[in-house]
Amino acid sequence: MYDRSRECILRILNNANYMSTHDILTEARKYPDICRGCRSGSNIIRIAMKLLEEGLITREIGKGGFIWKIR
DSSP, X not given: OHHHHHHHHXXXXXXXXXXXXXXXXXXXTTOTTTOTTOSSHHHHHHHHHHHHXXXXXXXXXXXXXXXEEEO
C-alpha cells in the first residue's frame, strides 16, 4: 500500500508544487485508484515523512500544519 500512497502524494505535489497535509488529503479523493492509504492526516504525514527521508520532498511549518513541496 505504501507504493500506491507514495505515488499518490508525489502526483498531487507535482500538479500543485506545494500543499498542506489537509490539502493533500482533500486532493487524494480525486485519485481513488491509487490513494487508498491516504484516508487521514496521520497517514499522509507518515507517508510524506518517508518521502522526506528519501529526499524527494521538503517540509515547512505553515499556518495550520505542515506544507509539503517537491524537491
